[in-house]
């Protein structure tokens with residue numbers, strides 16, 4: 001995936017279509033959309049009745065004729081038509097105004113490092129269907145590294161761990177390009193399922209998916225965690241509503257188990273790197289990005305297992321689209337990404 005920085009500067013919007021959230025950056029304006037990648041459809045009429053946060057709130061609470069769908073899975077657009085309808089509604093007037101200013105615009109879109117030609121094509125068609133005359137594809141890892149403000153242009157190793165909803169990417173970058181990268185199917189959703197499974201086994205309680213995030217917030221705050229937390233769900237046996245006081249340590253362990261997959265990916269990447277680059281990482285450490293970077297205990301787990309410093313990016317969820325935005329605005333010097341972007 002090699003594209004020209006000059007062509008990127010001609011793009012008017014940058015899009016990051018994630019399995020969990022969709023982010024859009026409009027040139028000279030900034031981030032204009034940061035919403036869940038969700039649409040609610042009336043199956044009788046085929047009409048999209050809600051998108052984004054409103055549609056996400058409907059999950060698990062809809063009557064038979066309303067279906068909540070996610071057009072992106074694992075970083076790949078799986079339903080192009082639905083992704084276009086969702087984007088159109090999320091952008092609304094903002095898109096029309098931008099399109100009016102520049103009638104033949106180009107758009108840039110992030111795609112996973114290992115996206116196959118079909119996945120790349122799906123991302124291009126999604127944006128082309130919105131009226132973009134040219135669509136530039138940029139590796140999500142490069143965009144995220146730029147968005148985190150990492151000195152990727154230097155001849156020394158930088159390790160980035162991008163922990164999203166469905167997947168985590170681990171990569172070592174040097175001289176503006178990716179030396180080694182690995183993807184594991186572990187992310188925020190995997191952790192949510194592990195927590196739900198734990199409460200089912202330990203407390204015979206079925207927890208709604210939307211109740212997991214408040215639990216993460218409690219676990220991430222030592223003072224709140226020491227007070228414990230009460231969760232509401234459905235009793236597995238009786239089917240009735242029930243509340244339980246959770247065992248904080250048990251939930252923490254449940255979260256830690258799937259996260260060990262990320263450690264395996266880090267080891268695999270390090271094994272493929274030349275020794276000089278691995279030595280650099282002892283000082284520079286690991287940069288954690290992606291929405292799940294703030295999962296309680298992830299940074300500590302990585303720090304303890306690798307023995308190197310681990311930093312969480314500021315606004316970890318939006319690093320990719322902000323990095324892409326910086327390329328559109330011409331804030332990235334050509335020498336910075338000389339080998340990844342020609």
Ligand SMILES: Nc1ncnc2c1ncn2[C@@H]1O[C@H](COP(=O)(O)OP(=O)(O)OP(=O)(O)O)[C@@H](O)[C@H]1O
Pocket residue numbers: 017018019020021022074075163164165166167187188189213216217290291292293294295296317
């Ligand atoms: N405060 C938080 N605590 C725990 N998890 C969080 C928090 N904020 C976001 N997440 C998790 O981050 C994930 C979303 O991350 P991100 O926005 O990077 O996803 P994405 O880019 O759509 O996913 P992918 O990269 O897999 O396509 C969700 O699974 C969500 O549960």
